[in-house]
Structure formats: structure tokens, C-alpha cells
Amino acid sequence: xxxxxxxxxxxxxxxxxxxxxxxxxxxxxxxxxxxxxxxxxxxxxxxxxxxxxxxxxxxxxxxxxxxxxxxxxxxxxxxxxxxxxxxxxxxxxxxxxxxxxxxxxxxxxxxxx
Amino acid sequence: xxxxxxxxxxxxxxxxxxxxxxxxxxxxxxxxxxxxxxxxxxxxxxxxxxxxxxxxxxxxxxxxxxxxxxxxxxxxxxxxxxxxxxxxxxxxxxxxxxxxxxxxxxxxxxxx
Numbered sequence: 001x002x003x004x005x006x007x008x009x010x011x012x013x014x015x016x017x018x019x020x021x022x023x024x025x026x027x028x029x030x031x032x033x034x035x036x037x038x039x040x041x042x043x044x045x046x047x048x049x050x051x052x053x054x055x056x057x058x059x060x061x062x063x064x065x066x067x068x069x070x071x072x073x074x075x076x077x078x079x080x081x082x083x084x085x086x087x088x089x090x091x092x093x094x095x096x097x098x099x100x101x102x103x104x105x106x107x108x109x110x111x112x113x
Numbered sequence: 114x115x116x117x118x119x120x121x122x123x124x125x126x127x128x129x130x131x132x133x134x135x136x137x138x139x140x141x142x143x144x145x146x147x148x149x150x151x152x153x154x155x156x157x158x159x160x161x162x163x164x165x166x167x168x169x170x171x172x173x174x175x176x177x178x179x180x181x182x183x184x185x186x187x188x189x190x191x192x193x194x195x196x197x198x199x200x201x202x203x204x205x206x207x208x209x210x211x212x213x214x215x216x217x218x219x220x221x222x223x224x225x
Contacts, residue, residue: 002158009154031211040122042215043202056212090156097211100145104156 003027004105006091012111013081021076021108023091029103030096032074034066037088037107049074050097081112115140117205119216126193126223134219136186136203144206148177148188151200151218160188160201193223 004025013019025032034046048056049068063085065077074091088109092102117138126132138146145164149157161170161177163186170177174191190197203216 002156004156040217042117042217043213045212048211092156094211100147100206100211100213101159101162102213104149104158106154106156109154 002103002105004091004093004103006089006105006108008108009106010109010111012113013078014113015081015083017081018077018079020078021089021091021110023074023076023105025072025074025091025093025103025105027093027095027103029093030071031094031099032068032071033092033094033102034074034076035090035092037090043090047076048097055097078110081110083112086110086112115205115207115214117203117214117216119201119203119219121219122217123220123222126221128193128195128223128225130193132190132193132221134188134190134201134203134221136188136216138184138186138203138205138214140184140205140207140214142208143181143184144208144210146177146179146186146206147204148175148186149202149204151202153199157202157204190221193221195223195225197221198223 035043047066067075088107090107091105094102147162148160151157163179176189200218202218205214
């Protein structure tokens with residue numbers, strides 16, 4: 001295990017639903033990340049938090065809303081998603097932004113119907 | 114624009130055989146290159162990391178090489194095992210930039 005956990009592991013939701021993804025890291029890291037991984041495509045960086053402050057919002061649609069209440073927890077709130085949002089959503093953490101070593105969680109497999 | 118290209122997209126090998134995966138990048142200024150292994154249903158896990166001055170790094174049956182002049186890296190898997198079936202992702206870091214550049218990955222399937 002990498003020390004980064006994500007729940008739920010699988011999620012199926014309709015386009016009108018509201019759901020949240022949760023990430024928790026037990027490594028004492030100060031930076032956390034959300035990535036989207038679609039089949040046969042490189043990981044796409046969505047959001048970056050450093051010391052609970054958002055430092056990156058990579059042109060992500062507003063139907064994705066991140067929240068970082070403390071340095072150990074990261075949420076991704078979802079609402080009115082589209083079928084093309086179906087993907088694996090990965091959370092990662094690193095000691096700080098200057099550290100290139102990122103530790104990934106197992107991901108949440110999201111299916112939008 | 115920083116890019117990472119991996120080849121082949123997928124490959125199938127018989128258990129016990131060797132294989133080599135390729136990674137070409139345009140990331141500049143270069144800081145380091147990592148190979149990650151991602152099992153189905155899991156997040157990526159780092160296998161090796163190489164900086165500019167390193168040209169070979171091993172982790173068990175995995176050996177990574179780096180040619181910083183040609184901006185190419187390879188990952189060689191020796192005596193493959195069924196557990197090597199996974200996606201292998203090349204990730205390159207630019208100096209002074211926390212954003213990583215990811216390849217699309219190579220899916221390796223090892224068959225008995």
C-alpha cells in the first residue's frame with residue numbers, strides 16, 4: 001500500500017446525481033493532487049493543493065469541485081456529470097510541491113450513465 | 114510543450130521471456146524520469162527514478178536506461194512473470210515545475 005486511500009473504489013452515477021470522492025493520505029505530506037485517467041490516455045492533472053491552498057485548477061469544468069479541509073484529506077465533489085467524465089480518478093500526494101515523488105491512491109472508477 | 118511518447122501501446126509476451134518498453138520525451142529542462150507500474154484497478158507505483166547523470170537503474174528484474182542526449186528511456190523486463198502483467202507508465206519531471214508529464218503507458222500481458 002502507498003499510504004494513500006480512496007473511497008469509494010467504484011461509483012456509478014446518473015447525470016443528475018451529486019456524489020463525492022474522498023482521498024486520505026497517511027504520509028504526513030503537504031501537497032495533494034487529483035488526476036483523471038482515461039483509457040489509453042496520459043494522466044490529466046485536475047487540481048493541486050499545497051498546505052490546503054489550491055494552487056492549480058487546470059481548466060476543469062465547474063461540475064468538478066475540489067475541497068481540501070486539511071492536509072490529510074481531499075475531496076472531489078461531482079454534480080451534473082456527463083458520460084465523457086467516466087474515467088479512473090486518482091488522488092496523489094507528495095511531501096511538498098518541490099518533491100517529484102508522488103504517491104498514488106488506488107483510484108475511483110467512475111461511470112456516468 | 115512537454116510531451117512523453119511511449120511505445121508500443123501494448124504487447125503480449127510468454128512467461129519467462131524478456132521485453133523492452135520505450136519512452137521518448139521532449140520535457141525541458143529535464144530533472145528526472147520515473148517508470149511506474151500500474152496494476153489493473155490500482156494506482157501507479159514507482160519502479161525506478163533516474164536523474165540526468167544516471168543512465169541505468171535496476172529494481173529486481175526491471176532495468177531502466179536513460180539517454181539524456183537523445184531524450185530516450187527504456188524499461189527492460191527480464192524473465193517475465195505473470196505478475197508483470199500491468200500498464201507501465203513513463204513520467205518525466207521538468208526542473209522547477211511540480212507538474213509531471215505522463216506517457217499514455219504500455220500495457221504488458223504475460224501469458225503462461
